[in-house]
Amino acid sequence: MTEEAFPYTRRFLQGRSRDALSDREKGLLEGLVDKVERFTAPHTILNRGDVVDQSTILIEGTVARVIHEDGKRHIVALHVPGDFVDLHGFALKRLDHDVVSIGSVQIGFAPHDRIQKILETEPTLARMLWYSTLLDAAMHREWIMKLERLSADGRLAHLVAELWQRLDFVDLAGENGFSLPLTQQELADACGTTSIHMNRVVKKLRETGVVDISRGQVTVLDKTLLKELGAFDPAYLYGRGPLKLT
């Protein structure tokens, strides 16, 4: 059975294949997905405060977790294909943030009662699902560190480095870049700065030969500079060793 047999969860498995799963287990995981939807325009998929009875897995595209506060958008996490976006909703029930699509996305929905069943009968899968939410928390911690420590240039560099690495884990990173449908405003929302200042920073990184971000495409010009500027050490992603960012 090839991996293509699991269209919804293939990248999830790629991204965190710490324990090898049997085909039976892979099938159970795939079976969590109940229905699939596509959103082509920016769309708020879930709202803060929503009581949820299903969780969402990102199959294709980009989604952000957003906290709105007096008119401002704050991106607290970004997701790449294969990520379980709100698995935490299973246990917390009520969401503490919005989930919004960026660009065109495809999303799978996993009803909580199916997840419940797996938790009760499949310890390996249960552990993998838990593990997945813990990875999220580890990324949150790194973002906290990055926000506490780095200035705007460093934050952007860190964000780019992290996304490149995470996309590489799921075979979606190019040799020297990746496509990223975020506007400068959204980059600013993720780095805790303003779009005006983000524009200055994007320009600076382009001119200093670190990275070029334009027309939805990220082109890494100098890996070493990027890593240094972003103080990026991929250990927190718990992956199988960095690939693109040697």
Place this chain on the structure above:
Amino acid sequence: MTEEAFPYTRRFLQGRSRDALSDREKGLLEGLVDKVERFTAPHTILNRGDVVDQSTILIEGTVARVIHEDGKRHIVALHVPGDFVDLHGFALKRLDHDVVSIGSVQIGFAPHDRIQKILETEPTLARMLWYSTLLDAAMHREWIMKLERLSADGRLAHLVAELWQRLDFVDLAGENGFSLPLTQQELADACGTTSIHMNRVVKKLRETGVVDISRGQVTVLDKTLLKELGAFDPAYLYGRGPLKLT
């Protein structure tokens, strides 16, 4: 059987008693703790990169999760009694941050093999443990929001409000304040600023009648101002309604 019968996990249960547990389950949880240690001086209990085979629960005092990066300390989380500090170590195995004691602390250790056994046989407890790590992640997200959005005054106000609320959940908050053994340098490390600037901020909040932080004691002078300045909405703590901060 009174709650005092569970000296190690009593506050853990207070803090997140979402599902009522039977005394049998409470006993199993209490039985996770293998040995207890006290540290009176500041002490690094666990180091980043450590491979762990036990997790730690905070029984008394304060501990911080810290990421050191070129000489600087970054506090990414603070813990109050009852918190499972590194439950995530159970699944991740390798720590992505240090765990350090602040002031005098008492800590319990729970070997991973005991946790493993509970996960396999006790779905309610398993879910509660998972829930506990998800709460951590929700707090991380709020910190990210706070760092992205608020200036130093607001960050400090938010930190104070959060800690007051969390201490209140475990009956350790006073009527108009709480004791907090953090130095201004450590407050700065948690708010992503410098100790010099933190000093300015502490002074300002004292003079504007918001909160007085001195000699290890926090005295809230005006709840409403504190909440506003820190943009604090306790929903993300998933508690049973705010008490001190109406």
Place this chain on the structure above:
DNA sequence: CTCGGCCACTAACATAGGTTAACTTCCAAG
């Protein structure tokens, strides 16, 4: 085609916060 709106981009100015360098207060060790 052309209009309206979003996005990228720029300039001029204001301010929060970083840096360096002091001095003071407190307290514990001797």
Place this chain on the structure above:
DNA sequence: CTTGGAAGTTAACCTATGTTAGTGGCCGAG
């Protein structure tokens, strides 16, 4: 009591970043 170090405090100066106000380009709707 004396000493030394850590914590708190302040001042002067400088830079990163926020704010306000605008420009021009692109693109989809009509």
